[in-house]
Amino acid sequence: MAIERTFSIVKPDAVAKNVIGKIYSRFEDAGLKIVASKMLHLSQEKAEGFYAEHKERPFFADLVAFMTSGPVMVQVLEGENAVLANRELMGATNPKEAAEGTIRRDFADSIDANAVHGSDALASAEREIAYFFSDDEICPRS
Ligand code: RTP
Numbered sequence: 001m002a003i004e005r006t007f008s009i010v011k012p013d014a015v016a017k018n019v020i021g022k023i024y025s026r027f028e029d030a031g032l033k034i035v036a037s038k039m040l041h042l043s044q045e046k047a048e049g050f051y052a053e054h055k056e057r058p059f060f061a062d063l064v065a066f067m068t069s070g071p072v073m074v075q076v077l078e079g080e081n082a083v084l085a086n087r088e089l090m091g092a093t094n095p096k097e098a099a100e101g102t103i104r105r106d107f108a109d110s111i112d113a114n115a116v117h118g119s120d121a122l123a124s125a126e127r128e129i130a131y132f133f134s135d136d137e138i139c140p141r142s
């Protein structure tokens with residue numbers, strides 16, 4: 001099994017609900033290690049750049065408005081098959097479709113306020129990690 005890194009965001013809705021620790025426990029209980037972490041309030045420009053792949057989609061403006069509405073936690077998770085493992089912990093994008101026991105099923109309210117982001121592939125993980133963290137902010141633990 002490959003040790004990978006993936007990028008994760010605890011979105012403004014979950015920070016406002018004060019469930020950062022509960023979400024971090026899901027990562028840790030699944031064997032993923034937090035190797036970098038910080039709280040930020042995203043600027044419009046930073047959020048638009050992060051979601052650039054969605055800029056032609058009808059929900060783009062709402063997505064950026066939501067992601068800049070309050071602070072977020074950004075983190076790098078490290079572990080076996082971390083990209084897929086984190087996506088499984090998160091559950092489906094729409095919490096109404098998310099499986100029982102997933103983060104979105106338990107903490108998300110809607111497809112917009114859906115508690116967490118997680119990279120969808122190894123290449124996007126590398127790009128997203130570099131968008132938020134310099135090398136000296138990441139502490140390898142494997
Ligand atoms: P994320 O990027 O946040 O981890 O979520 P995802 O991969 O499950 O979903 P993605 O397709 O990348 O969409 C990014 C975020 O945009 C919002 N969205 N709204 N109204 C809609 O139809 C719609 N579709 C997507 C969601 O908040 C999603 O997390």
Ligand code: MG
Nearest residue numbers: 117118119120
């Ligand atoms: Mg996505």
